[in-house]
Amino acid sequence: xxxxxxxxxxxxxxxxxxxxxxxxxxxxxxxxxxxxxxxxxxxxxxxxxxxxxxxxxxxxxxxxxxxxxxxxxxxxxxxxxxxxxxxxxxxxxxxxxxxxxxxxxxxxxxxxxxxxx
Numbered sequence: 001x002x003x004x005x006x007x008x009x010x011x012x013x014x015x016x017x018x019x020x021x022x023x024x025x026x027x028x029x030x031x032x033x034x035x036x037x038x039x040x041x042x043x044x045x046x047x048x049x050x051x052x053x054x055x056x057x058x059x060x061x062x063x064x065x066x067x068x069x070x071x072x073x074x075x076x077x078x079x080x081x082x083x084x085x086x087x088x089x090x091x092x093x094x095x096x097x098x099x100x101x102x103x104x105x106x107x108x109x110x111x112x113x114x115x116x117x
Contacts (some may be wrong), residue, residue, distance in 0.1 A: 002115055003115075003116045003117070004113055004114065004115055004116075004117060005113075005114050006111055006112070006114075007041075007109070007111065007112040007113075007114050008111065008112070008115060009030055009031040009033045009043075009045075009108075009109070009110055009112060010029075010031050011028070011029040011030045011031055011032075011114070012109065013098075013108070014108050015110040016109070017048070017107035017108060018030055018098075018107065018108045018109065019030055019104060019106075019107055020057070020098045020099065020100050020103075020105075020106045021103050021104055022097070022099035022100070022103070022105070023099055023100060023101065023102070023103050024099055025060060025064050025097075025099060026060065026064065026097055027058070027059075027060050027097035027098045027099035028097060028099065029095065029096075029097055030045070030059075030096040030097060030098050030108055030110065031043060031090075031095070031096045031097075032093060032094075032095050033090035033091050033092065033093060033094045033095070033096075034091055034093075034114055034116065035092065035093045036091065036092060036093075037091055037092050038117045039063060039091065039111045039114060039115060039116045039117055040089055040090070040091040040094075040114075040115050041089065041090050041091060041113070041114050041115075042087050042088070042089055042112065042113040042114075042115065043085055043088050043089075043110060043111075043112050044075070044083070044085060044086045044087060044088075044110045044111055044112075044113075045059075045083070045084045045085040045088075045096075045108055045109070045110035046081045046082065046083055046084065046089075046108065046109055046110055047073070047075055047081070047082050047084050047107070047108050048075075048080065048081050048082070048106065048107050049075035049076065049077060049078075049079065049082075049105060049106050050077060050079055050090050050105050050106070050107070051077055051102055051105035051106075052077055053077050053102075054074055054075065054076055054077050054093060055074070055075050055100050055101050055102050055105060055106055055107055056072060056073070056074050056075075056101040057072070057073050057074075057075055057098060057099075057100050057101075057117070058070055058071070058072045058081065058098065058099050058100070058109075059071040059072075059073075059084065059085070059096060059097070059098050060087065060096065060097040060098070060099075061094075061096055062090055062091070062094035062095065062096070063094070070082070071085070075106060076109075084108075085110070087113075
């Protein structure tokens, strides 16, 4: 019988937001998925832009090949939380990384529902 456990993002310290420092690939580490192809991570992410201008955020989801692995979002300058991924799946030690058009102004936080077969 499968079990589900809630995990913090592996790129986070104690569940705190991850500051996106990178401005190009390879981006700042957000999460490394569970190893193997039996279990799977369902990832939900939020982002917050603390800059005075809009910022473009790019997520590298398991790779860096455009357009297969890149998700791009423009984050408004109002500092509000924006859901950028909900229930997106990843496994086999694939990595989620992020980079922004401006360094050190966007934070990402979220959670991982790990499904163990």
